[in-house]
Amino acid sequence: MKNETSPSVAARAALWMISGYRSVRANQISPCRFTPSCSEYTQEAIETQGFLRGGVLGARRILRCNPFGGQGVDLVPLKTGAKR
Amino acid sequence: MIIANSITHSVGQIILAFIYSIVPNYAVAIAILTILIMGVLTPLTVKSTKSMIAMQRLQPEIKKLQQKYKGAENRAQLNEEMMRLYKEEGVSPAGGCLPMFLQFPFLIILYDIIRGLTNISTTKIPVPAACHLPMQFTHVAPRYIPNTSKMYCSLIGSGGKMMSFGIDLALKPFSHHSSWLAAVPYFALVAIAVGLQYLQMSQMSKRNPATQANKQMATLQKFMPILFAYIYFLIPAAVLIYMVVSSLIRIGTQDIIFRTGVVTPLTASTTAIPKTVSTAADAIEATATENKVNQPAKNVKPEIETPKPQSNPATRSKNKRKRKDR
Numbered sequence: 001m002k003n004e005t006s007p008s009v010a011a012r013a014a015l016w017m018i019s020g021y022r023s024v025r026a027n028q029i030s031p032c033r034f035t036p037s038c039s040e041y042t043q044e045a046i047e048t049q050g051f052l053r054g055g056v057l058g059a060r061r062i063l064r065c066n067p068f069g070g071q072g073v074d075l076v077p078l079k080t081g082a083k084r
Numbered sequence: 085m086i087i088a089n090s091i092t093h094s095v096g097q098i099i100l101a102f103i104y105s106i107v108p109n110y111a112v113a114i115a116i117l118t119i120l121i122m123g124v125l126t127p128l129t130v131k132s133t134k135s136m137i138a139m140q141r142l143q144p145e146i147k148k149l150q151q152k153y154k155g156a157e158n159r160a161q162l163n164e165e166m167m168r169l170y171k172e173e174g175v176s177p178a179g180g181c182l183p184m185f186l187q188f189p190f191l192i193i194l195y196d197i198i199r200g201l202t203n204i205s206t207t208k209i210p211v212p213a214a215c216h217l218p219m220q221f222t223h224v225a226p227r228y229i230p231n232t233s234k235m236y237c238s239l240i241g242s243g244g245k246m247m248s249f250g251i252d253l254a255l256k257p258f259s260h261h262s263s264w265l266a267a268v269p270y271f272a273l274v275a276i277a278v279g280l281q282y283l284q285m286s287q288m289s290k291r292n293p294a295t296q297a298n299k300q301m302a303t304l305q306k307f308m309p310i311l312f313a314y315i316y317f318l319i320p321a322a323v324l325i326y327m328v329v330s331s332l333i334r335i336g337t338q339d340i341i342f343r344t345g346v347v348t349p350l351t352a353s354t355t356a357i358p359k360t361v362s363t364a365a366d367a368i369e370a371t372a373t374e375n376k377v378n379q380p381a382k383n384v385k386p387e388i389e390t391p392k393p394q395s396n397p398a399t400r401s402k403n404k405r406k407r408k409d410r
Contacts, residue, residue: 024311029137031132035146037181065182
């Protein structure tokens with residue numbers, strides 16, 4: 001599932017920030033509409049598809065996570081040409 | 085983005101200048117503006133808090149479903165099961181992650197308005213005649229507010245200071261103060277803002293049963309106020325007034341919604357639970373007792389063979405360890 005190459009500096013920084021956010025918010029109740037939550041989703045997206053693609057996917061997910069957005073299961077899309 | 089920015093600026097400027105024309109005190113005017121903003125936001129907050137707590141209650145069951153239908157190929161099935169669960173429990177998400185992020189642009193706009201109000205121009209600009217001030221030209225050039233407003237004139241009259249209750253709200257805690265003593269109110273304001281923020285956060289996490297399972301996270305969270313304090317040291321006291329008042333309103337709202345039972349707090353259902361429940365029958369019993377106390381009867385399921393774990397506090401406590409909170 002992981003990218004063959006190790007994550008870039010930017011990706012690692014982003015992942016570090018997301019894990020920081022997640023630990024700080026750990027005991028708060030999640031406002032997220034989706035499964036997995038936006039932070040889990042972004043984390044996975046960056047891990048599997050790198051900083052840029054993953055970051056864009058994460059940002060788009062957060063934009064979808066609004067009172068007029070969808071709900072339910074929303075998994076990170078497959079990288080084109082890759083097998084999950 | 086630019087259009088949105090100028091709209092919010094004009095709305096902010098008109099409202100703030102209007103409030104000031106009625107109550108000529110910067111701190112009170114900002115507090116009233118905050119109350120107006122929160123008045124619009126609170127109904128939405130109540131709605132989303134309600135749904136957030138309802139969803140949180142279903143978390144153990146959702147995690148179970150996730151375990152059961154792991155992998156992308158089971159995605160449709162998982163979605164279907166989750167929708168069924170939501171429907172059964174009458175839960176639908178009302179908020180989302182985006183509204184949480186939208187707080188920040190708002191804070192930046194307010195910060196910008198405050199900075200704009202105390203803007204100092206490098207060139208001399210004429211003082212409007214409507215201000216009835218002795219000088220004809222000034223370097224003080226408040227931005228974003230109409231130059232005929234009372235606020236504009238008093239900003240010019242005070243030389244760009246936002247004096248309120250003896251302190252200049254345009255200054256930051258680390259700005260240059262006339263004396264050591266003069267800086268004290270600013271640091272007190274930061275302390276109040278941080279304290280209230282912390283109170284608000286703990287008010288919520290106290291209601292979350294995951295807190296007990298997440299001791300390490302709870303410790304980490306204690307450092308959160310330090311981060312807030314850092315931000316608060318960098319912003320003018322006027323913005324801190326907004327932070328303090330909005331935190332107070334949030335704390336009040338949360339307290340009222342829990343107290344009046346608009347939302348049944350999660351803790352109410354976890355405190356009465358025995359730590360280990362050995363049999364399904366025990367679990368059902370616990371659920372039934374709990375339901376009598378604070379839940380509608382629809383969650384009581386008499387069949388012992390198929391207990392409903394999502395509304396079942398026993399299963400919830402078992403699942404606590406597994407749960408990854410967000």
